[in-house]
Amino acid sequence: MSEASSRNKDVTSRFQDPLEDETCRRFVLPALEGAGWREDQIRAQYPINLGRIRATARRHLQERPLKADYVLSYSDGLPIAVIEAKRTRRDPEDGYEQVKRYARLLDVPFAYTTNGHRILEYDARTGRLAEIQEFPSPQELWSRFRRERELTDDHQAGLASAPLNSTLRNWDGTPKEPRYYQRIAINRTVQAIASGRSRMLLVLATGTGKTLVASQIVAKLWNANWPGGRRPRVLYLADRSILIDQPKDDYFVPMFGEAVHKLGGGDAKTGRNIYLALYQSLDSSGDEESLYKQFPADHFDLIIVDECHRGSAAENSRWRAILEYYSPAVQIGLTATPVLGKDTDTYGYFGEPLYEYTLAQGIEDGFLAPYRVRKVRLNVDMTGWRPDPGQKDLLGREIPDKLYGPREYERVLAIIERTEEAARYLTDFLHRTDRMGKTIVFCASTEHAFRMMKALNNANADLARRYDGKYACRITAADGDPGRELLDEFREEATDVPVIAVTSRLLSTGVDIPTLRNIVLFRVIRSMPEFKQIIGRGTRLFPEAGKFSFDIIDFVDATRLFNDPDFDGPPMRVVRDETDADGNITDSVNEDVPGDEEMVAEPGAEYEEQDGGTLPPFVTDPDEVEEILASPNRFYVDGVQVTQWGSAFYVSDTDAAGGLRLIEYEQFVRGQVIRLNLEPHQLLGQWAHAKSRQELRKLLDESHIVPEDLAEWAGRPDADTIDLLLYLAWEIPLLSRSERARRVAVRHREFLDSFAPQAREVLDRVLDQYAARGSEELEIRALRSDAYSSDFGNVLEIGERFGGGDRLREALDELNSLVYTAS
CATH class of the missing domain: 1.10.150 (DNA polymerase; domain 1)
Known part of the structure; x- marks a missing residue:
């Protein structure tokens, strides 16, 4: 060890077994200072994650967060080593696997474990583990880091070590620092640019802060005067106004001030550095007069494409031409949902991801909200509906005689009571949970969304009256400026209304709603990217309002897409409910359901002008596309008896491979109870005594089993917790208290x-x-x-x-x- 550690030898005699934090203060810090590390390069108790949140019916439990004892950074935002300290009487080997895990998570090549007397160093580049006498100096470790990351010349090294921008603040005034995975994405991208790479892809789950990553990438390039000793010229592209306005107002303007400009109106201002623009505004005419062609092809140094799975993703897209025109620029694609299809290949254009952070990782780390799934099936969806011979619809048209099912509903045929029954179920659910819990309902079309909005306001007439008709509102592209105003109010964290936003596709992507508590799926979804985007609407946490989880209510079996390995986990188990003649569930059978291979690229096919006249205008709005695709001869029927056929309750859990899976609640509880390794009489015996009952409650709590959830699942709030456990684990008949x-x-x-x-x-x-x-x-x-x-x-x-x-x-x-x- 260094002299700094030797000076503490007398301390050891007085404190024979100091705790780990004492080891840090009395041994590690002096050793680092002796090696030349400055105070601003040493970060103690470095937070890696927040700890996974376990959602229950009435409360939320958060697991212990991961924290590294020390992280060493060569410069602001660039960690290069991690240290784990153990008590002096423990072997440093005891911290080896732990510190290797931290290094892997933090993407740093050097890991150290020490007990104050011995230091072990692990070098991920060579794979070697060695005992060393003292910590390396900052310059020595930086030199080794440069070799590991192939930053051979000083220009590359200077770019990689450029500082971040520290302007941004959280809601409570504290600095808005990047999380560990955001730092990785930022640093890998800048290092790739330094190494000469020109096309990059970052895949980050919805709600994990892609915009912060993008803005800090620009900040490092800005602070390094890249390229060639001047500030960079940057173009940030997206296909929806909210994806431009929110990054501009919340990130780029606070960080870069007047250097930021939003392009539009055909005016090519060239005196700024950072531009944000819609594809539509750059290519409104589709000819040589297009705004993007008013800039030289080599004008921009960096182009960032948000939601790059859409818009320019298709090879034959007019919007792809914008990226190809600016081909000299470095181009970065950001998405949560890369697309690989016949004509659309995110990977083919941008390459394999430099970094990927999944929904499963976000939930496991406690940065994203976990979810529960309630699958609700209506009788007409399970059995289908067939008209009587010669039956006419509400408009007096004869309905073709065939069996109609979920794929035809709301495209070919609309059953009025089907929408009303779904509205009734959602109303009952909100009564049980929170009537003011913000909710998005995804319907099949804008017209269907209107009927659902009407049904919800009718079912909640007291609140519709209290809030002047704004309890449930339709928010679609068809609603124009009033709809956009309602969307702004719905997104606002401090507003109570609208409570329920009913839409078709408008809110499926790019809309940040941290307070969202419920997602309702009432239209068939066949696209995995779209499904991920929709689920991502609910994953943002908002602790200030007590939002730590969210619920998914699925009327159309859309959550079958959880079955797809592309959704961060192995196939789920789906329950088929068997019922008696009265529609009551008599048994639930687990069955495997194959994934739906059909993928839908976004947006829809484009139009080209051909001989014979001008084709309809270029249509990209999802709601308009949906309406065009819907049958023009949609039939409307009423007087159909629609009831709930059955429902099942699922929770999300992490599998052995670290992916997400949905597991039926009954199966989850049974597995946790069996792990207690107690026979039924032993479990009951422990519960019968107050002291051992408290111990058992603690074990159940650690297993994330909460009495309120048990009672909700069984529909038996009158039953004792122990009886619910015995019933779930061993099917012992229930007794009420x-x-x-x-x-x-x-x-x-x-x-x-x-x-x-x-x-x-x-x-x-x-x-x-x-x-x-x-x-x-x-x-x-x-x-x-x-x-x-x-x-x-x-x-x-x-x-x-x-x-x-x-x-x-x-x-x-x-x-x-x-x-x-x-x-």
Whole structure:
């Protein structure tokens, strides 16, 4: 070790086994200082992630976050090494796997583990593990880092080590620092540019901050005076106004001020550095007069393409011509959902991803909200609907005699009651959860969205009246400026209304709604990229408003796409509900469902002018495309009896490979209970005693099993938690708490009668409270509540009724035992 560590030898004699933080302060920090590391290059307790959030019915549990003891950075935002410190009496080898994991996550090549006396170094480039005498100096480690990343000349090294921009702030005024995966994306991209690469792809899950990554890439290039000793000229491209305005206002203008300009109106301003533009504004005419051609082909140094799976993704797209015109520029594609199809290949143009951060990783790290899935099937979707011979629709047209199903609904035939029943289910769900929880409903078309909006406002007439018709609103391209104003209000974190946004496709991508709590799928989805984008609307966290998870309500089996390996995980298990003649679920059967191979590229096919006249205008708006594709002879019927056929409840979980999977809640709980390695009688025996019941509750809590979720799944809020567990794990018949209390009163009357009337009165109250509220009422601390104090006094006074506190405890212990033997 260095002299700095030697100076602390006397400390070890007084503190024979210092904790890890003491090892850091007394050994590691002096050793680093002795090696020449400055204070601003050493980051203690470096946060890697936040810890996965486990969603339950009533609350959220967050696992312990990952933190590295120290991260060493050569310059601002460029970590190059990580250190794990162990207690002096532990071997540094004990931290080896841990620090290797940290290094892998942080994308740094050098990892160290130390106990204050010995240092082990792992070099990811060579794969060698060696014991060293002291930490390398910053310059030595930087030289090795440059060799590892092939940053051979000083210009490349200077670009890679350029600082970030520190202007941005969080809502609470703290600096908006990139997360670990954002730093990786930023640094890999800048290092690739330094190495001469001209086409790059970054794949980051929706909600993980692609815009921050893009703006900080520009910041590093800006601070390095790239290229050639001047500020870079940058073009940021997207196909929707919100994808331009939000990055401009929230990121680029605060960071770069007047250097930022939004292109449009045919005016090619050339005095700025950072331009943001819609494809449509650059290529409004499709000829030599197009705005993008008013700039020289080599004008821009860097082009960033947001949502690069759309717009310019198709090889024959007019918008692709913009990228090809600016081919001398470095071009970076950003997306959550790359597309690989017949005519559309994100990888073919931009290359393999420099970095990919998936939805599964985001949820596992606690940066994205986990979700629950409620699959609801309506009877007409399960059995189909066939008209009577000669039956006419609401417009007096005869309906072709055939069996109609989900693929035809709302394209060929619309059943009015089908929409109303879905609105009724959603209304009931919001009554159980939060009527003001922001919700998006995806419908089949703009016309279908209008009928759903109407049905929701009718089902919630009290709130529609209170909020002047803005409880549920249709927000589609067809709604023009009023719709855009409603969208702005819906996105606003501080507004209460609109609560429910009903749309077709407008809100499926590019709209940041952190407070969104529910996503409702009521149209068939065949495109995996679109499905990922839709799910991504709900993944943003908003702790300030208590938003830590979200729910997906699926009426059309769209969540079958969770089955696709492209959705960050292995195939899911889907439940087929078997019912009796009355539509009640009698059994749920797990079955494998093959993935849907059909992919739909976005936007739809483009038009070209040919001999014989001018074709219709170029259509790119998704809602308009959907309406054009919809059958012009859509039939409308009513008077159809539509009911819920069945439903199933799923939770998201991480599989062994680190991917996401959906698992039915019953199966999840059964697996967790079996892992407790207890037989049914042992589990019941532990639950029968207050002290061991608390220990068991803690184990259940660590297994992410919460009584409220159990009760919701079973539809039995009157059942004891232990009975729900026994039923789920071993199918032991359920008892209600009232039944358990009644059996004690009947079968163990002698026990109750053995107490004086004033003590018996307390025990009767305990049983009543247990039946009404749950097992917590069987514990002595429950006697402090108003349910007892108003009639019986405090706990000491209650104890006097039994002849003292000890006898009160004995009575409650025996009562606990009798409650749980009454089976």
